[in-house]
Amino acid sequence: MTVRYIDAHSHLQFEQFAEDRGALIEQMRVQGIAGVVVGVDLITSRGAFALTEDAEHLYASVGLHPNHAGLEYFDEAAYRALAAHPKVVAIGECGLDFFRLDGDKLEQKQVQKELLQKHIELAVGANKPLIIHCRPTKGTTDAYQDLIEILKEAKATHPTLRGDIHFFVGGVEESKALIALNFTVSFTAVITFARDYDDVIRSVPLKYILSETDAPYLAPLTRRGERNDPIAVIDVVEKIAEIRGENTETVRTALLENARRVFALPG
Numbered sequence: 001m002t003v004r005y006i007d008a009h010s011h012l013q014f015e016q017f018a019e020d021r022g023a024l025i026e027q028m029r030v031q032g033i034a035g036v037v038v039g040v041d042l043i044t045s046r047g048a049f050a051l052t053e054d055a056e057h058l059y060a061s062v063g064l065h066p067n068h069a070g071l072e073y074f075d076e077a078a079y080r081a082l083a084a085h086p087k088v089v090a091i092g093e094c095g096l097d098f099f100r101l102d103g104d105k106l107e108q109k110q111v112q113k114e115l116l117q118k119h120i121e122l123a124v125g126a127n128k129p130l131i132i133h134c135r136p137t138k139g140t141t142d143a144y145q146d147l148i149e150i151l152k153e154a155k156a157t158h159p160t161l162r163g164d165i166h167f168f169v170g171g172v173e174e175s176k177a178l179i180a181l182n183f184t185v186s187f188t189a190v191i192t193f194a195r196d197y198d199d200v201i202r203s204v205p206l207k208y209i210l211s212e213t214d215a216p217y218l219a220p221l222t223r224r225g226e227r228n229d230p231i232a233v234i235d236v237v238e239k240i241a242e243i244r245g246e247n248t249e250t251v252r253t254a255l256l257e258n259a260r261r262v263f264a265l266p267g
């Protein structure tokens with residue numbers, strides 16, 4: 001197939017796709033959409049990898065989401081074994097989520113940071129990029145500030161460290177700091193109905209943007225509130241071009257090239 005789009009982040013292995021997953025994967029193939037299927041714990045990481053075995057246009061990412069930090073044991077050996085496979089192209093999603101903290105917040109943050117550190121080591125060991133989830137406390141950039149500090153420190157010892165900041169909700173300053181560390185930022189179909197991301201989408205160099213859907217979540221304007229799917233990556237790419245005032249085809253090919261570079265995909 002000729003790949004025209006890459007959805008850098010979906011959860012096609014989730015049960016929301018139990019009924020029509022096969023049909024969707026075929027539709028992706030027909031429309032030239034490749035995708036990275038992202039795990040949030042060990043079961044869904046294995047599920048993501050399993051999907052890649054029968055579909056040449058699917059790749060997997062394996063990791064333990066920060067919202068599961070402290071709830072599920074991080075089985076390093078199991079993740080390392082998965083990460084060694086060529087179709088596992090990234091480590092994550094991992095990161096910091098300060099949005100939903102309750103109880104002892106300081107302690108929870110510490111648990112998340114330790115878990116992130118383990119993913120950094122895994123990514124460096126496997127020489128694969130990170131897929132990072134980072135969500136600050138409402139109205140702040142706290143999780144981004146901590147993330148930038150952690151990545152800076154890690155980068156000093158591991159210059160090959162790289163990756164994508166999924167569903168980027170930070171500001172221009174945070175995007176600059178992350179790009180300087182060789183991280184891309186990716187946007188979802190939320191940009192089709194929320195205007196909060198326009199400034200950052202215009203300011204980031206095109207080379208550092210990826211397109212994603214985060215399906216089954218975050219459906220575009222035309223299907224708002226419904227289950228999302230990776231086909232919506234087309235809406236995301238078109239909207240990024242519109243917001244930036246650039247040619248859709250130029251943006252499409254640039255974003256495709258970016259995802260190939262970050263995930264070292266063939267083509």
Ligand SMILES: [Zn+2]
Nearest residue numbers: 009038093214
């Ligand atoms: Zn996700």
